[in-house]
Amino acid sequence: MIQAIDIDSRVRRQHWIQLIVFISIVVLGLTSLFVINNLLLSFVVALVCTYIVSPAVSYLESAGLSRLAVILIVYVLFSTCAGLAIWAISPFFIDQFQSLKQSLPSYVDGAVKLADRLTQTLNANDSGLFHVNLSEQLRTLLTSQSTKLVEGLPSFLSSSASVLVLSPLLGFFMLKDGRQISRELLRIVPNNIFELILSLQSQISDQIAHFIRARLLESVIVGAVVLIGLWTIGFPFAILLAAFAAITNLIPYIGPLVGAAPAALIVVVNSGIGLKLLFVLLVYVVAQLIDVFFIIPLVVARVVNLHPISVILVVILGAEVMGVLGMIISIPVAAALKVTLVNIYKHLTDYTV
Amino acid sequence: MVNYLWENLFRRGQKDSEIDLVLNENYLFRVLSKAEMAFIKTLVHYRAYRPGESIFRQGELGVGMYIIVKGTVNITVEDLRAADESQRNVFVTRLGRGDFFGEIALVEQTGRRTATATATDEVALLGFFKPDLAEIIERSPRTGVKILTRLGEVLGRRLKETAERFTEVKRELKEMAQDDSSN
Secondary structure, eight states, X not given: OHHHHHHHHHHHHHHXXXXXXXXXXXXXXXXXXXXXXXXXXXXXXXXXXXXXXXXXXXXXXXXXXXXXXXXXXXXXXXXXHHHHHHHHHHHHHHHHHHHXXXXXXXXXXHHHHHHHHHHHHHHHHTTTSSOOOHHHHHHHHHHHHHHHHHHHHHHHHHHTHHHHHHHHHHHHHHHHHHHHHHHHHHHHSOGGGHHHHHHHHHHHHHHHHHHHHHHHHHHHHHHHHHHHHHHHTTOTTHHHHHHHHHHHTTSTTTHHHHHHHHHXXXXXXXXXXXXXXXXXXXXXXXXXXXXXXXIIIIIIHHHOOOOHHHHHHHHHHHHHHHHHHHHHHHHHHHHHHHHHHHHHHHHHHOOOO | OHHHHHHXXXXXXXXXXXXXXXXXXXXXXXXXXXXXXXXXXXXXXXXXXXXXOEEEOTTSBOOEEEEEEESOEEEEEEOTTOSSXXXXXEEEEEEOTTXXXXXXXXXXXXXXXXXXXXESSSEEEEEEEHXXXXXXXXXXXXXXXXXXXXXXXXXXXXXXXXXXXXXXXHHHHHHHHHHHHHO
């Protein structure tokens, strides 16, 4: 009897030690992601790349090739495709960027004139109670911000070089050794919660993979619809604006508005409020309607089973804690937390045959 | 230091050969080729248990099966209707090296363990779980089909055995009822 109690306490002590070591490793890993400069962004980008190419890797591997060879083939293929795409698009992109850079002062002037008109209307209507002068403040703000944006872009790109180098490298090792690393980590998990953690890890990984693929597909479709729409109405900077709309569409709720804002501003400054603005807004509205009525219900909503209120709250929380990146990763993180909590709760309470 | 390293290397080598042997003998995997077996070896989870330690308990969510590499495992069923607490755990069977258990969880949607498995001595097990099976099907469908076919055979055999046992028990009950009525 005494021996049985002794063994029981030794097992329990071993479980506690293993649990503490496991949690420490996880916390240490997460902390280093947040503390080391650019590591979180590189990790997120690598994760996205991994989940995009992993079906292709598995497909080729199922044909009998070794995993390392398949990863190298996929990497070479993807880099070649990406390189060719950049080579093909970059002249248009650079042209549009240069043209935008040249046109920016006129857009600033236009916006200031618009503000002038607004100021005059306001001052005429309030019979001198408030004296508003929007134009000067707006000119200073727009000039400084737009110059900062255009001139800061190359330095931003060069400062992101570490992310561009680190992400493919991390992605390569995630594809090659990711499962082995998670298996090694699982070795430390105590026996009494081993199956729970294994199941959690698998569910979370599946959910994140589906979410990333769904959101990227959504962004690509929204970008393509905007591009086709802007090209159809002969709008300038169509590629830049479509790329911007596709990227900002990754930000929940405010992303589509931010994505449409530059095009709306350009049309208002150039031609005022009129039919052209209506056409431009129509393009963005059609893109959002396709997104809301087809892509989200068919692709995204099936992946993340979260209540809309929870989604809004976690997006706000993500924005508060980590800005735009926080808004983008808030939903999958919340979904992963939900899976974890539900499974732990079931494991602890739902003990029935 | 050299001795310590040598002992660990030796132990690791011994553990590897034990795993190879158990996997090669296992009904689910013995049809696989050498390359397929090497792939399976990278997927299974080696777990060690102390005497008396619970492997899983009846009613818990289960995600896969275990193959015994070393030691013995007791399978018991909890009889919730038993009045006496000491008689609540009904012994079912004792499994030894090479035996496997919990395989139903591999194919169940939300599988709950129907019995409790406890290590009776120092036990080493190889865990093979749903995510591992899914990975095999994704990365090597041919291997996945071989394993699933064997798994189907095992489950079919278990079902047949249960049906036979059920018929036997029914017949015994009938005979007992006839004996009672004749007395």
